[in-house]
Amino acid sequence: MAEGRERKQAIDSWSIRTHAEVMADPIVPRDLDVDFANVPRHWLAGNATATAISNGVNMLFPHGERFFVRSVKYFLDRIEDPELRAQIKGFFGQEGRHAKAHDDFNAILRAQGYEVDRFLDAYKRLTAWIEERSSPELRLATTAAAEHFTAIMAEGAFTRDVLDAAVPEMRQLLAWHAAEEIEHKAVAYDVLQAIDPSYALRLRGLLLATITLGGFWVWGAITLLRQDGRGLRSVLADLRAMRRDDPIIRRVFVRGIREYLRRDFHPSQNRTEALAAAWFAARGMTLPEAA
Ligand SMILES: [Fe+2]
């Protein structure tokens, strides 16, 4: 136990390096340096279903976050506000690092014996097909809505003690990702408002984000559960063991959609910034205010 605690402290204290060259940006990308090699197969509370639900969305991040970057980058030349342009650059840096870190974790899923590439190839092919047939404005609106969903996931990581049951390496990955998602939660939304503030476009983006994120998340989780040999009965037993009164998928989509439907919605209305700042400050890491 003591060894585990020491290992956790070592990971929490030393595994992230800040990037001095971006300290002037209001959104600060930080590198994660965690070795996932010893992460066990069921790393979340030793629970196969809880782990598969988390891995289901983790698997989507590399391709999904690169799509977010492409969607915003398309409009970069049309954004004149220097503050928003600086935030966009920080957003690119953060999402690029998240995609890389989750690529590394996907390699661990393969090493654990999961066959993830058939699923990931189908996910990439189907989303590429949708991307080719969507306007740049719809792609941006989809990104803005998806970023609201990730901001709710991020808030839950800090307020619902979910990560306490994770092994230290995964706690570090997901808390780092969550804190940076909170920092840049308004960037894609603000770009969308600058490019086309139409409520109808925002809703079309919400619809597409809900279908794609929700659909592939569930598909990914089922893909992993089937390979673990979990049937419906054992999945239900796992879920009962977690005793979550507000499961993550319901929280993200029910609360996320309800909030996003408000005509006067803005991501800053959820006052979550202090959660991210406190997590970084506890580790002596660069904060936007200090830049
Ligand atoms: Fe991200």
Ligand SMILES: [Fe+2]
């Ligand atoms: Fe994000």
